[in-house]
Amino acid sequence: MDLLAELRARRALCIIRAPAIPDPAGLAATLVAAGLPTVEFALTTPGAPGLIERASTVDGLLLGAGTVLSAADARDAIAAGARFLLTPGLRPEVAEEARRQGVPVVLGAMTPTEVATALDLGATAVKVFPAARLGPAYFGDLHGPYPDAPLIATGGLTTANAAEFLAAGALAVTAGSGVVGPALAAESRFAEISDRAKEFVAAARAAG
Template sequence: MAGPVTGADLAGVLAGARLLPVLTVPSTATAGPLADALAAGGARCAEVTFRTPGAERVLKTMAAHGGLAVGAGTVLTPEQAERAVAAGARFVVSPGFDEDVVARCRELGVPVVPGIATATELMRALKAGLDTVKLFPAESLGGLRALRALAAPFPGVRFVPTGGIDASRMAGYLAEPAVLAVGGSWMAPVAHLDKGDYAEIRRLTADAVERSTT
């Protein structure tokens, strides 16, 4: 079995990006234009959630564009992790902590970011050899106060907070030393995808990228 896949591995995949667009894409026809819009807005990575029937094809199309490091989100089973990696996912994100998903990702050699909401779940992730976790759902759990409370006893852990975060809250999270990147869906909402409003997606992405680097 391969060794632990760490936050350093994920940071390498993200190539210094601190912003992770989280995408629920309703139609595979939007995958290519969406990838172009995100890349044009300055995004370097994206997470395609496995919530729609065509998510695997969307991920494959976006990964083939080459302008983004594309990962798979809402991965619930080892089999989904296998399909995601086969489609080109360079990292895997789960809403919760599952030992089997983590183990399969380790065998596949891809960074995995399990979701945690409590100190107990975080300790399980650490025991599994991980040092980067997704704080989810971040805002519902208490936002920055919750993140700081969890980070304090675990100084070596990096967090990717996701859930309820928008452009107005992003900077506060990014100011925290324990935060590796922030995930959010506000850059490519389903309403804009349904309308094919890629210009607005590009604008929202560019605005978020600028905010994340200042």
């Protein structure tokens, strides 16, 4: 699976983080149908490996695990069906486990030094957080010393600002609670989630 190719093609992915997700497969299928098939379930969600396993049967879904903090987390997520991993910061042991199992990993970073370290650790891409606080121009700044670094903007991305980050050089933007709000996921309000996902995808595509 070529995660970079998927991100270049889609320009967007979705993180799901909620206190409860009663129908992970239904939620995942909703996002796929809405044009947002690259999805990560955060391991901070209770029972996340089981949710990943239940969602892994959905056709067309590119399924990942987020907030992966340890090698054990990585092993559990991969065993459940995650095809890529994301971390909130630099986690060398997660990068090593991902490399051992041949699974793409996106490491979290903020500073230029952290971006360089993430790439040195073998990150497929680098998740820059908190993107909305740093602003779109920050991505252009990072591409000064690292012109080829694949950067994913995460944190505070909305339909109003997604295109700005992509235009500034982000490889992709992450939809979060603005698309899959915790209450919407917990209550399986799929029609609302679908509408929000379609709006986010349209905003990302507006960047060209």
